[in-house]
Amino acid sequence: MKTPSCTLLAEVRAFRQKHPDVRYVDLIALDIPGHFYGKRYPVEMLEKVAAGSPLKLPQNAVLLGVQGGLFKIGDYCFNDGDPDANRRLVPGTLKPVSWESQPLGQMLITSDGTDAPIEFEPREVLARVLQRLQHKGIHPVVAFELEFYLFDKKLANGLPQFPRDPLSDDADDQPNLHIERLSRFSAVLDDMAQTARDQGIDSTVITAEIGPGQFEINFGHSDDALRAADWAALFCRSTRGVALKHGYRASFMAKPYLQFPGSGMHVHVSLYDGAGNNLLAAHQQQPLRHAVAGCLQLLPHCMPIFAPNHNALRRLGGTVNAATRASWGFEDRDACLRIPESDPRNLRIEHRLTSADANPYLVLAAILAGLEHGLETRQEPIAPLNDDRSSGTDFPVEMLDAVRAMQHHTVVRDTLGAEFVDVYCENKRQDHLAFQQEINAREYRWFL
Template sequence: MKSQSATLLAEVRTFRQNHPEVRYVDLIALDIPGHFYGKRYPVEMLEKVAAGSPLKLPQNAVLLGAQGGLFKIGDYCFHDGDPDANRRLVPGTLKPVSWEAQPLGQMLITSDGTEAPIEFEPREVLAKVLERLHHKGIHPVVAFELEFYLFDKKLDDGLPQFARDPLSDDADDQPTLHIERLSRFSEVLDDMAQTAQAQGIDITVITAELGPGQFEINFGHCDDGLRAADWAALFCRSTRGVALKHGYRASFMAKPYLQFPGSGMHVHVSLYDGAGNNLLAAHQQQPLRHAVAGCLALLAHCMPIFSPNHNAFRRLGGTVNAATRASWGFEDRDACVRIPESDPRNLRIEHRLASADANPYLVLAAILAGLEHGLETRQEPIAPLNEDRNSGADFPLEMLDAVRAMQHQAILRDKLGAEFIDVYCENKRQDHLAFQQEINAREYRWFL
């Protein structure tokens, strides 16, 4: 503990020396819907926290709904006195913020690793899964890919407008994979990449996707699953800020246009033993087949994680490469679980089902739980799509059905924690019901 405090204190002091203009630092963490909450600390107070002073925030901040309100979930929120819970600083995440008007810093905080971690905090859920795997001698290497859309900064009566092409000032309203779009939007994309790198995020490939104004960013493979999820979370925050600075609005919304492809979160995962051997490649890749079978077995019960809101379910099966059944395949982007072509050293799965606005900590935790389950049970998977284009198992395509499938699944309750499952399912149920409590114009047109 003393060595960690010394490391944190050195990090804060180095940051103050390198950025004397910064007076405040945002201490931030991801809640259940995937939004950041936290507090803005004077930088001199941050130094005291790094030296060991308590850092406490309300425990129930993790339970916020999609719109920021609190729901009654068991005894939480309205019958527990709204207690504080200890958090800690995440080493290596204190970075300058370049997209705000005033000099600012930010740093991740978490309850995992504290004396009483919050069982339903997303980062803690993932930390427990990773710890269990490490005790079994399994070491994941992870890489996220995130798709997002650029829109005009101004909304039109609440609706998004196509991003304006900086060269022609015309709306970028045509679906295209052309690399010229990267050139036309290079100023904002370069700033996004540089800003992410300044946050310590390993940015690799940038791709123009099929939707108008749609792009994909790939991250480097990381042997620390928590850090890989941190990168995905922090990238979303910085990308939104940089876009606004350039006159755009960046969104990771799963399905902003019905007629164009949605935005996904693709997660590449390989598993290694302590000696660095790829576990999935052993014994003629039989463990790979078991891992795939485990992922598919739990997939239907993880849908509230992979599609965390009403809009995310719109993405499934609508257009390109978005499955409506649990499936797998070699080099097949129609599959939920794709096996990219690679040598045995880099053999991995690519989990393609989650929407871009899903919580990266929970998505990775759910994927790893499926892989672990498969390696334990050693079941054979269904036929890959390469052999049978109709292969696949049904999964829920509506939130309340998905919550029912998740809440009482014994394997998932064991691997992700029963308390987390109960809290998460009720949060999603209440969010969905709250979303329904509004009559829109279409409903009046149809039924008035």
């Protein structure tokens, strides 16, 4: 995991030569709720870090809640002295930032690969799962798809407004899949895609989705699963920035409108051995069935990861292509696990349950843990939706129920790490309780 300092130093020096006007670089990492935290470094100081100087940030920055506050989680935050923890630079991620008002750079940092990685850091959780799979000769190839909504830049009484059609200046308030919407919003969408590519992200297909102002951008398949999750995280950051530059808001909020479809994070995963053979396609696709069974078995116990907040749980059920139970099927978008039609070389599982605002590192770690569990236990899955439209198993749709189902599940604790599970579940529990500490207008209308 460690990269020679000469390689990182060469990357920083090449960046400075290409972008001489950049004075500062944001060193950023993803916390548990999926927000970036970090420090803004003078670029000359970044050279020192690349050459081997220590890079330290508070360990507990990873534990921030959705609103940025700290919760008491075991001895963390209030009884541990708030210690620093080492981070390292992620090679290949130093890129210019084009959406800010001044020239700026950014670079990912992480604790994985350091002498004392933070057990509950999301990227480290995924790195541990990948390392375990690698030791078993299993090599994932991964592709993310992210849906998001565009809104008008100004809110109306705190509520989102439909984006203005740049050609007619009318609100884009009609749900449809028309490709003309791509043309009408091409300026901002093209800038989002190009900015993603400038960040090193392999962005590919752009789709107008069903909701008004809703779009999807796909990423290429990557045999570096950590880098695939990096792409998803960085895309959310750059997309929000580009949207503001064009006079819009971009949001990956799971369910911004009750009457329209929510936004999901779809993850395609295939598994290969060291010789490049697709493990899922072997023995008449029997490993595929085992992997599906394992994923479905762990899915109800990973719901706080797949639907990480109150709003994300609203997305589940009641609208098109959003599953209400843990299910699977061939070419079936109503299933949690869809098996797209493909040749044996590209046979894969598409995990469709996750909300767009989930943490991509943790989502991928949970999916891979499910696949690994299935390949080891070799159980048969329930009937696919193609054979039985009522097939499926229930999963919790209330956050406190979901947290209880996750925290004490032995396989989840073993595969994702007991310390991480305890910290994550308490973080979600405290966020949920904090969310409840406000009386909204409807409550007064009903009960005053």
